[in-house]
Amino acid sequence: MKTPLLLFVMLFVYGCSSQENGQSAVTVPALPVWEVTSGEQTTHQEYPASIEGIVNVEIRPQVNGTLEQVLVDEGSFVKKGQPLFRINDRPYREQVNAARASLLAARGAVENARLEVEKLVPLVEKKVVSEFQLKSARAAYRVAEGNLEQAKAGLASAQINLGYTTVMAPVSGYVGRLHKKQGSLLSPTDPEPLTTLSDVHEVNVYFSLSESDFVKFKSQYPGASLSDKIKNVPPVDLILSDQSTYASRGRVDMVDGQFDKNTGAITLRARFPNKEGLLREGNTGRIRIGVQHEDVVLVPQSATLEIQDKIFVFAVGDSNKVSKKPITVVGKNGGNYLVKDGIKAGDRIVYKGIDHLQEDQVIKPEALPAEEKRLASIKN
Structure with a gap:
């Protein structure tokens, strides 16, 4: 009697379970x-970039001597032609004085040689002296003239060296680290410059594209040549190291002539205005280029x-x-x-x-x- 009852219970449970599964199967989310x-649409590609001034000059002494005065401070802005350093000029002033004395002596020798020629000309005409003596006098006159020109060049060289004792700024820009202090002995062969001078009223931002990226870069801009395509590249943004976007936009204006064999990448340059001097030589960031789809x-x-x-x-x-x-x-x-x-x-x-x-x-x-x-x- 228990077996039919147990079978009935099992069938009932199975039926309920099947009904529940059926109900869950038809649930539609x-x-x-x-x-x-x-x-x-426009997307953006970003590439690591390094920033350089349009001019970055190493300031080096052109004569030997002792650094007598440092006329600028690190980080200061200087204008083209402004004195930066003074080297002790006493030895070079004496060289100028010696060169002037040599010039005066050379001029005197020329005058004596000229007078000798003038004296011999009538004597040769009267056959008092031989023509050979006149030729020798004229040759001595030419030698004296050569010595005079050499003395002039020596004076000019001494004056140039004297001028080099004041080191001038070749461009307007910002002064870098000062590597020499007052009293240091200087030489043109020193391995380290006195300082560097960066003209950063505009900056060049260099970044690299892989070969595949460069192919895409060229294909998306119209133009018969690469230079034409560069002209059609829209302005680019500079993302600074703090993730902010530099206020002014730049233009891509140069593509390197060849790929780097070690990295397989090619370098491009974008130029940005920098009137406020916020960007400096050595800054880093990222160039952001818009891509049209x-x-x-x-x-x-x-x-x-x-x-x-x-x-x-x-x-x-x-x-x-x-x-x-x-x-x-x-x-x-x-x-x-x-x-x-x-x-x-x-x-x-x-x-x-x-x-x-x-x-x-x-x-x-x-x-x-x-x-x-x-x-x-x-x-x-």
Whole structure:
């Protein structure tokens, strides 16, 4: 008697369980759905960059001597022609005096040689002396003239060296570290310069592109030659080390003539104005270049799933069935992927809650809440 009763209980439990499973199987999740759009979008590529002044000059002594005066301070701004250092000039003043004396002696020798020639000319005509003596006198006169020119050159050289005892700024700019102090013995062969002078009213910002990036860079701008393409590159931004964007924009104006064999990259230069002097030689940052994409589809990153380096979305098809589709991403813009292949404008995709979806699962599409839709538009 117990066996039929036990069988009845087991059948009852099984029936209830089957009923519950059936009810759970037909549960349709309600998920927000996004209709993708397409259009022209701009993405940005960033590249590490180094900053240099348009002129960066090493200031070195051109004569030997003792550093007598330091006329500038580190970091100060100087104008072209302004004195920076003074070297003890007494030895060079004496060299100038000696050169002047040699010049006076040379002029006297020329005068004596000239008088000798003038004296011999009538005597030769009267055949009092031989013509050979006159030729010798004229040769001595030419030698005296040569010695005079040599004395003039010696004086000029001594005056130049005297001028070198005051070291002038060759350009306007900012003074770097002072490597020599007052009283130091200086020589043109010193391995270290007195200081450096940087003209930074404009700065050159250098950055590098890989070979593939450079090919893309060239292909996206019109022009028959590389120089024409560079002219059509839009202004670029400079991102500073504190992640702020430099106020002025720059222009790309140079591409190196060859790739670096060690890195496989090519160097480009962008020039930025720097009237306030905020940028200095040696600063670092990143160059941000805008890249135009035409007719690309925008897909929110929150609506994607990444599996083994591939990105998928769940597209909503007929009868509200979802299917997992791989997409080809060509860039990012805010919170959106820019998609080239996989879906097209007008397709519907699941916006959120895709982690537990299965292929061919039926969902109940819901419109995005107004606030979330507004935020999604902002990300766009």
